[in-house]
Amino acid sequence: MLELLGLDITAEAVYREMLTDPEGGVIELCARLRLPESAVREALDRLADLTLLRASRERPGALWPVSPERGLELLLRRQEEELARRQQELVVSKAAVACAVAEYAALRSSTPVDGGERLVGLDAIQSKLEVLTARLTGECLAVMPGGAQSAASLAASRPLDEDALLRGVALRTIYQDSIRNDPESLGYARWMTGLGGKVRTAPVLPPRMLVFDRRTAVVPIDPENTRLGALCTEEPGIVASLVALFEQTWETAAPLGADRTEDTGTGLSAGERELLRLLSTGLTDDAAAKRLGVSVRTVRRQMAVLMERLAAASRFEAGLKAAQRGWL
Numbered sequence: 100m101l102e103l104l105g106l107d108i109t110a111e112a113v114y115r116e117m118l119t120d121p122e123g124g125v126i127e128l129c130a131r132l133r134l135p136e137s138a139v140r141e142a143l144d145r146l147a148d149l150t151l152l153r154a155s156r157e158r159p160g161a162l163w164p165v166s167p168e169r170g171l172e173l174l175l176r177r178q179e180e181e182l183a184r185r186q187q188e189l190v191v192s193k194a195a196v197a198c199a200v201a202e203y204a205a206l207r208s209s210t211p212v213d214g215g216e217r218l219v220g221l222d223a224i225q226s227k228l229e230v231l232t233a234r235l236t237g238e239c240l241a242v243m244p245g246g247a248q249s250a251a252s253l254a255a256s257r258p259l260d261e262d263a264l265l266r267g268v269a270l271r272t273i274y275q276d277s278i279r280n281d282p283e284s285l286g287y288a289r290w291m292t293g294l295g296g297k298v299r300t301a302p303v304l305p306p307r308m309l310v311f312d313r314r315t316a317v318v319p320i321d322p323e324n325t326r327l328g329a330l331c332t333e334e335p336g337i338v339a340s341l342v343a344l345f346e347q348t349w350e351t352a353a354p355l356g357a358d359r360t361e362d363t364g365t366g367l368s369a370g371e372r373e374l375l376r377l378l379s380t381g382l383t384d385d386a387a388a389k390r391l392g393v394s395v396r397t398v399r400r401q402m403a404v405l406m407e408r409l410a411a412a413s414r415f416e417a418g419l420k421a422a423q424r425g426w427l
Contacts, residue, residue: 215332244304246392247281275392299352
């Protein structure tokens with residue numbers, strides 16, 4: 100009952116017995132409590148340290164229990180003093196941290212730019228994301244193109260996403276449809292939804308973005324090579340535009356638990372229609388695969404199926420017939 104004051108069960112039992120019979124010695128305590136002598140002596144030492152026992156004035160060498168009113172009040176007062184000291188140390192520590200953050204800011208591998216911060220390298224990006232995630236209070240919007248996510252990327256994201264979701268932050272993430280064919284990425288997305296996050300997918304996505312509480316956005320400097328770094332900005336105009344782009348993409352994306360339905364008029368899936376559109380603009384198989392987040396082999400396989408359905412001998416003929424049928 101008094102563990103919070105520093106008394107374990109044995110010490111409290113010894114103290115109670117001594118209050119009942121203050122003149123009993125170690126042997127009597129051992130017999131009444133059925134404890135070994137070493138345990139009783141250890142408890143007596145603990146009680147003396149807590150000033151619940153004092154030297155007897157009548158019996159030299161003996162100990163006398165301090166009254167509970169006095170002894171426990173002293174223990175409580177000691178804890179209050181310790182708490183006040185710790186609170187003062189915390190105030191000093193916070194001030195020291197603020198000074199250190201300001202001092203070390205100049206040593207980071209990021210570069211200030213107008214209205215934002217240029218983050219150079221994956222480590223700098225990860226450090227910034229950790230700070231931004233810890234400060235989240237409302238929601239985080241994420242667009243994750245590129246199809247299947249790397250194991251390293253998922254491992255780095257998991258503790259940040261978990262912390263935010265457990266704090267009640269709303270996470271909305273849009274992946275490409277192709278993650279539905281990648282067990283690891285799909286498993287991660289389902290793990291997020293299990294913790295309350297919302298996930299949707301779309302055939303083609305805008306460049307990667309993260310928007311924190313609709314105030315701060317992180318986007319790649321070069322969408323074709325995210326390893327080059329990212330731009331972190333709080334410019335209201337830029338952030339508002341990115342939020343609008345996210346919401347537009349979210350509205351047309353399919354919830355993770357829903358199947359991508361085919362167009363009842365053409366029989367085309369959203370991915371097949373997008374593939375035809377991309378190839379009709381003159382993109383190569385490689386470029387189309389990158390936009391869809393799939394392999395070149397998948398693009399060629401899907402295109403072969405479409406050509407067969409169109410009874411076309413060439414891609415040019417397939418394009419003409421697709422246009423004639425209203426598929427484009």
